[in-house]
Amino acid sequence: MDVFEALATRRSLRGFRPDPVPRASLERILAAAARAPSGSNIQPWKVRVTQGAEKARLSAEVRAAHDAGATVKRDYEYYPTHWREPYLARRRKVGWGLYQLAGVARGDAAAGHAQRARNFDFFGAPVGLFFTIDRDLNQGSWLDYGMFLQSIMLAARGLGLDSCAQAAWCDHHDVVRRVLGLADDQALVCGMSLGFADPDEPTNRLETERAPLADFVTFGPEA
Structure with missing residues (x-):
């Protein structure tokens, strides 16, 4: 598919088939994503791939920690400290849209806990990716990292x-x-599930809206 189709069809899916992803496909995706731009070409990304028995062990241990209510302070703050509009409304809309498709009723804490736990099974995907960055790198490198992550997701779409x-x-x-076995001098940026979409997973029907250009683009004079 061309890049516009890949951009239009990239979605955060929460249900995958167990079909394995060939090693050659993973290497092709990661090699293509490594062409992402970075300031002074420092290429700040590090990737850890997990599959098979190791992935199953990781899932079991993190699910146990999740069920016990154990969490640790994240290496960085991902979300705003104080939510405000329009971000709060957008968050609520996508959150409740997802929960409705998953069959989680408002106020059902146990069902919400179980739905969140599916993260730690990689939503059934056969491949888990973990991304780290040197702790002493600054905001510019984190911006570069976002472009690398997007490149992975678009390259994946190119292979179906x-x-x-x-x-x-x-x-x-x-x-x-x-x-x-991740080094302590590495901050965990995020994980990623990668695989073939499960067409029978209800949450994969979630459609997220995007604001129109008029909401975030200002064109200056053309002449």
Whole structure:
């Protein structure tokens, strides 16, 4: 598919088939994404791929921590400290849209807990990716990292794969570090599920809205 189709069809899916992803496909995706721009070409990204028995062990240990209510301070603040409009309304809309498709009723804490726990099973995907960055790098490198992540997700679409970038893993980065052997000088940016979409998963029908250009673009004079 061309880049515009990849952009239009990239979605954060929460249901994958167990079909394996060939190693050659993973290498092709990551090599293509490594062409993402970075200031002075420093390429600040590091990727840890997990599959099979190791991935299953990681899922089991993080799910246990999740069920016990254990979390740790994230390596960085992903969301705003104080929510305000229009961001709060957007967050609520996508959150409740997802929960409705998942069959989670408002106020059902147990169902919400179980739905969130699906993050830690990679939503059934056969491949888990974890992304880290040197702690001493600054905001510009984090901006570069976002372009790298987007490049991975678009390259995956080019091979008929889907993905879901997941900040939820950051609540348990201590377990992720221990199981995957990540160095302490690396901040965990996020995890990602990667695989083939499950067409029978209800939450995969979620359609997220985008603001019109008029809401965020200002064109100056053309002449």
